[in-house]
Amino acid sequence: MLPIVVNVVLGMLGLALVLTCIRLLRGPSMADRVVALDLISTLAVGMICVYAISTDQDVYLRDAIVLAVIAFLGTTAFANYLGKGGQP
Amino acid sequence: MSSLILRTATRYIQPILVLFSVFLLLAGHNEPGGGFAGGLVAAAAYTLYAIAYGVEEARRLLYVSPQGLAGAGLLAAAGSGIPSLLYGKPFMTGLWHEGDVPGFGEIAVGTPLLFDVGVYLAVIGVTLSIVLNLAEEE
């Protein structure tokens, strides 16, 4: 049962990743791209979690936390930059 | 940036991140993590604070200067090799002391831990001195 669920979830996350990448490439505004980047890292966090479940290794969860922190920080910094009137 | 949401969230997230960084530091002996990863997370925590409240506030929260922190970390890391010299062993030989701490159970303290703490401090110091200087330059 578990392998099937893992594969399905990974497939869904992968599809979401592809769609987000399209958004990242097409833009059109900087804010769209920032949101897309944030979403990509969130999806990566999800993938790491799924992988942690499938391999039954909780150490991977640490990586997920760190990645989430860095992504959050990056997005905040981008928002800060855009808010201060950087190039849109 | 004067976003109320970010400021309020940061008040809660920042201490948790520092705590998590210490967890990474201590877990690093046998599992993934360690001084370098922990130091980066701690630096990220202070960077977040700097974004929410401004660089000045972040410096005040850090209490000591980033450069000083880096120096202290280097000293600690270098110093972790000294005890092995006193015991007549080659430089950087790990020395461990095991003991019971009431309420904690059995723990082991050794020079590799000191080394890792040194790395942790040095990474925080170097990263923050770069980030804060860049942020101030705007």
Place this chain on the structure above:
Amino acid sequence: MSNWLLTLPILIPLVTAATSLVFWRSVRTQRAAAVIGAIALLLAALALAARVDAEGIQVMQAGAWEAPFGISLVADLFSAIMVTIAAAMGLAIVYYSLWSMDRERESFCYYPLLQVLLMGVCGAFLTGDLFNLYVWFEVMLMASFVLLSLGGERPQLEGAIKYVTLNLVSSAVFLSAVGILYGIVGSLNMADLAVKLHGETEPVMATTLAMMFLVAFGIKAAIFPLFFWLPASYHTPPIAVTAIFAGLLTKVGVYALMRVFTLLFTQDVGFTHTVILVLSGFTMVTGVLGAAAQNEFRRILTFHIVSQIGYLIMGLALFTPLALAGSVYYMVHVIIAKTNLFLISGVVHASEGTYELGKLGGLYKRRPYLSLAFMISALALAGIPPLSGFFAKYSLVAAGLDRGSYGIVAAALGVSVLTLFSMTKIWAAAFWAPGPAEPAALGPGGERRIRAMMVPVAALAGASVAMGVGAEYFIGLSLRASAQLLDPNQYIGAVLGRNAL
């Protein structure tokens, strides 16, 4: 514990740098720490050299992990000599910087960076592990990049970008070679590698790897045709920084070449060392021709660095005891002479306010001692007896004649003449020619500052003379060092234990 000494050349600069970082607000503390650290480093290096000379190769297995599993620190005579000379240059530069460095750079961690640079250099000289060598190269590169760009003037940054790009390429090649080597042999301890590369590995593979290391270290050492980053970047930073770069950084590359091509890659000497020989000839000639076309004090000197590198690897390429001894001796000689010439150009700048030969003049009359110091170093560099350069070149040329490599001998002698020519050019234009009637206005500190800057200059000029006068002792030392280099079994036995042989 005897092997304390091996860690000291790395620990002392590290502790000094860390201490100065803790007191980063107070420039005065940093200065004091830098001077004390440099003196301590020199003492430790001398003690190490004395012990190595007396007791043979010294080894320490860091963390008590036995070789080949842990990181070994190894000091043979060659390493010890290099550490000593690096420490001596460190002291000279630190003292010189006290008087010549501007306030802004001083307060921006100049001294700690200098110590980190010294740590990287000493670490590279002492390590017995190939990957560890890479790490020390990176430490050095990092510190040197910051030192090079510190202050952030535009030409400086342009030079720094070229410098860092080329060095990163070199690091990438180095790292790939290390990776492949580890994949094939399964070890990175140099002594262990020396055993395994001569036993079970196919010679073809070893030669291929040798060429990769030649490229990687060749870029760092600035040999032909990989030297162009050096003249583009070295003349831009403050003179004290240029002096220590010129004195030490490229020499670390040469040291690495000499280490791997005496210890690891001697399977096909006929091929590898011939390649090095050809490269050394081209390096000498292109460097000196580049210098002949220049008209600025520092630029002439930077091209000469390249030319001198040619001589250093010429000894390696000839691969006889005398030739390697010549290389070792030449290394010490050229570090002293070259660093001193740069320091002198700094004094000239402090006194006259320019590096352009066209605008200089009359220094001979106004600064006789400076002129004397310049003459000593310049003639030493060109190889005029009884100064240090003569004996260095003499042993190289003699080794070349022994081996019948007349082409390289001709090149070496021709380049000597051209070196003399461009030194004469500086002498004629800056010192001899009638100068401006009015001496330029002195900068802050004036005459006292220049007198203080003369102290290391005089000391290094004295060292050049001493190396020439005491050539017998120094040549003997170099011969012992080269005997160790040519007998890898000593090195292997010291690191892995006697039974490994």
